[in-house]
Amino acid sequence: MSDPLLEVEDLTIRYETDGGDLTAVSGASFSIDDGEFFGLAGESGSGKSTTAKAIIGGLDDNGRVDGGTIRYRGEEIQDFTEKQLNKQLRWKEISWIPQSSMNSLDPLQRVSEQAAEIGRVHTDLSNEAIREKLKEMFAVVGLQESRIDDYPHQFSGGMQQRAIIALALFLEPSLVIADEPTTALDVIMQDQIFKYLDRMKDDAETSLLLITHDISVIFESCDSVAIMHASQIAERGSTEAVHDNPRHPYAFMFKEAFPDIREPDRDLEVIDGYPPELIGEVTACSFADRCPWAVEECRESAPPLDPVGDDDATHAASCFRADEAYELYEKHGATDPAAPEQGDD
Numbered sequence: 001m002s003d004p005l006l007e008v009e010d011l012t013i014r015y016e017t018d019g020g021d022l023t024a025v026s027g028a029s030f031s032i033d034d035g036e037f038f039g040l041a042g043e044s045g046s047g048k049s050t051t052a053k054a055i056i057g058g059l060d061d062n063g064r065v066d067g068g069t070i071r072y073r074g075e076e077i078q079d080f081t082e083k084q085l086n087k088q089l090r091w092k093e094i095s096w097i098p099q100s101s102m103n104s105l106d107p108l109q110r111v112s113e114q115a116a117e118i119g120r121v122h123t124d125l126s127n128e129a130i131r132e133k134l135k136e137m138f139a140v141v142g143l144q145e146s147r148i149d150d151y152p153h154q155f156s157g158g159m160q161q162r163a164i165i166a167l168a169l170f171l172e173p174s175l176v177i178a179d180e181p182t183t184a185l186d187v188i189m190q191d192q193i194f195k196y197l198d199r200m201k202d203d204a205e206t207s208l209l210l211i212t213h214d215i216s217v218i219f220e221s222c223d224s225v226a227i228m229h230a231s232q233i234a235e236r237g238s239t240e241a242v243h244d245n246p247r248h249p250y251a252f253m254f255k256e257a258f259p260d261i262r263e264p265d266r267d268l269e270v271i272d273g274y275p276p277e278l279i280g281e282v283t284a285c286s287f288a289d290r291c292p293w294a295v296e297e298c299r300e301s302a303p304p305l306d307p308v309g310d311d312d313a314t315h316a317a318s319c320f321r322a323d324e325a326y327e328l329y330e331k332h333g334a335t336d337p338a339a340p341e342q343g344d345d
């Protein structure tokens with residue numbers, strides 16, 4: 001079997017802060033194949049954007065990869081210099097639709113000039129061919145082709161977002177990283193962009209790393225998923241396996257917190273509390289303080305992301321009670337029948 005397109009292994013990322021080193025990602029592992037749509041879900045602050053930024057070499061200055069590897073087409077890239085990233089990866093291989101596109105366009109350059117510069121560095125295409133490709137993408141994202149020569153300030157916020165998406169896709173990259181790409185867009189436009197990505201997937205085996213807090217979008221559009229909670233991957237696997245047979249309490253409670261068209265009458269789950277901010281080494285399950293099924297062991301060490309042993313070899317959960325938690329949840333709701341009743345000694 002060939003290498004996965006992207007392989008993230010045991011990745012740990014920390015930010016230097018006044019309060020000490022904050023662990024934003026702790027031991028994360030997942031891989032994305034050619035033509036695979038992979039969703040990374042989780043509440044705000046779980047480490048999704050940090051993971052994506054590390055892949056494209058865009059960590060904030062106070063952030064660093066503190067352990068693990070990121071391989072792209074088999075080559076380790078976590079220590080690539082800016083020059084290597086620009087020359088070998090960005091735009092043509094991996095393109096990035098950032099969470100906030102508002103400041104991503106150069107205000108001093110027409111969009112077509114920005115495209116020309118990207119095209120010059122990464123392809124042999126003529127200027128005319130680059131303009132044609134950009135016009136095609138403008139049509140896909142619902143912008144008039146004639147506006148490729150506009151400056152960013154001539155667009156509204158939503159239009160700037162669409163211009164960024166056009167720039168991210170016009171060179172047909174192998175991997176598109178999209179961080180909450182559709183939050184500023186209406187549903188029709190979201191649908192149009194996903195349809196276009198699906199076409200790229202069919203025609204050119206384009207892969208997608210889709211980052212969102214909305215797991216229902218991932219269940220609709222992705223082949224695989226990882227659900228993160230406060231720096232750790234709680235569960236990972238094919239969308240089908242994680243949807244139908246979830247094992248980690250955060251994964252199934254998070255999933256049940258969103259409406260599902262297949263179960264219109266279900267009450268939505270509420271997860272009490274907030275994810276912790278983790279200073280220093282992570283030495284416990286980051287969900288333990290919010291988990292109805294947590295036992296002593298969960299606070300004594302961080303559970304490894306182990307295979308759950310079903311038909312999907314990629315399906316793994318980092319929970320000491322992965323074998324029983326979902327069954328208990330289905331029988332008793334979000335309470336542990338083995339836990340002492342309140343008021344007991």
Ligand SMILES: Nc1ncnc2c1ncn2[C@@H]1O[C@H](COP(=O)(O)OP(=O)(O)OP(=O)(O)O)[C@@H](O)[C@H]1O
Pocket residue numbers: 015016017022023024042043044045046047048049050051060062063099213277
């Ligand atoms: N530059 C930074 N300096 C210090 N801490 C940071 C920095 N950037 C992110 N963090 C912290 O790292 C953790 C992970 O943040 P990250 O933005 O990766 O999460 P996220 O899951 O993408 O959240 P959101 O959905 O809100 O974007 C959070 O605790 C956040 O406060």
